[in-house]
Amino acid sequence: MTQSNRFLSLLCTLLFCSFSVHTNAADEPQYRQLPRTQTTPGGVVILDLGSTDSTSPTATYNEVPVAVVRTTAGWRAMIGIPLSAKPGPHSVEVTRYDGSVELKTFEVDLKAYPEQHLTIENKRKVNPNDEDMVRIRRDRTDIANAKRYRHPTILSTRLDIPVEGIRSSSFGSRRILNKQPRQPHGGMDIAAASGTPVYAPGDAIVVESGDYFFSGKCLFLGHGAGLQTFYAHLSKIHVKPGDIIKRGQLIAEVGATGRVTGAHLHWSVGLNRTWVDPELFLATTE
Template identity: 35%
Template sequence: MIARRLMLAAPALLLACARRATAQPITWNGVPAQGGLLRGQAAPGTRMTLDGRPLRVAPGGEFAMGFSRDHDDSATLAIIHPDGRREERRLPVAKRDWDIQRITGLPGGMVSPDAAALRRITRERALLAAARAVDSAGTGFMAEMAWPARGRISGIFGSQRILNGQPRQPHYGLDVAAPTGTPIQAALPGRVSLSGDYFFFGQVLVVDHGHGVNTLYAHLSERIARDGQMVEKGERIALMGATGRVTGPHLHFSLSWYQTFLDPQPLLPAQQG
């Protein structure tokens, strides 16, 4: 009888072992670093949290996670595999050095806004925060990122800006300088989640790429894509300008994971010429 039970149990045991042996590993591109976005693949049905925050995992297993400019030197990724097995990984987060930029010649009202401007800025920050909080099911974030415009790199992510001698928050974007009217393309496929004319950003678009990943395009002279419109990677969505707080025409291009600003430059291909 005992031998018969063992014989009946053996196939189930072998099947369970085979499933564990062939379980899809969790993989992602790149390494965790301050300001970094990781896009990865897990087995469908996997559940994960990063530093206690739940990660959205698509039906196909795609997921994204980001690390702020000033993230600690490690992060905790907690995993519940589809078979119920639990795992916790400590991820070392690479530290980065940031540049300091001094910008002078800005109009005083842009550096120290008056009470009316501050009320407007507060309203606009709430709208921008709402756009960055969108948690859609799209997986456009998995595509290879394309340059939104070609031109001279005039500002980089993470740099500390001092405006007319007054320290301000770090620069949370990549600036590309070129003449007004230069075409701007969507860096990734997605849906336009915000379109407007803002105090600091001037004419601005935000595109949602799914799972909290979004890109922002600011200081535009013209917005071509409409609010709610689906756009493809490389599709023309705007023209470069000098609206908002600027010293000349350029594109302020930023990448976010929900409310966490990230550095888009490591995800972009090398510029050609």
């Protein structure tokens, strides 16, 4: 399917979706649990936007819209802090329904993530050739487009672990592949055999699927308001862009496609187009 066809079909599905999610009162956003906060690079900040507005305020951080959630205590902005964020004060621009704008600030604390050394057998996956670079650039455009997608209605804010397996706590680690420094690790790796089922961690819409040089077969889910999850190195994908899926639904199978040292699921959680620590969204960890 071409990019434009895919987005058209996505739009059609969205129209249906925005009606259906409002019919169930028990599913209304004020009952949703928010992630745990961690005010460091790769963490999540929850900002109190007050309770007086009858219509949702909007907010932007680094000029990207952030998720605003209604809770029983009022409006809350749920902000992802990039791994590259500098410690110190950061600000969010909040716009009220009446058009008034205010700046709210929060503090980002220092966090030193550990170094992780890995050996990749397939040398081209660390030092791609010219032909690979053409594909990698195309993959990056696809990934950037998928990350920009923002479903208007919040479908889930608390997430379940998508696969049973051995979890690494390597989110944020500074990766050294075959002795060469690379981007920090933007997700959680869960070791499991090829073919192990991967389940949707919350209600979602399927935003994109692809087969990329580094990520292998992969899938993007949108959980609403810019909360996204990403699944990489899959062997099989059971859903397609535009599908509306429920928490616990089979979406894919673990594999070893792309740049890997063995079969595992790479699972990322994104807010406002930035990867944050998936642990913060899991109810079972605290």
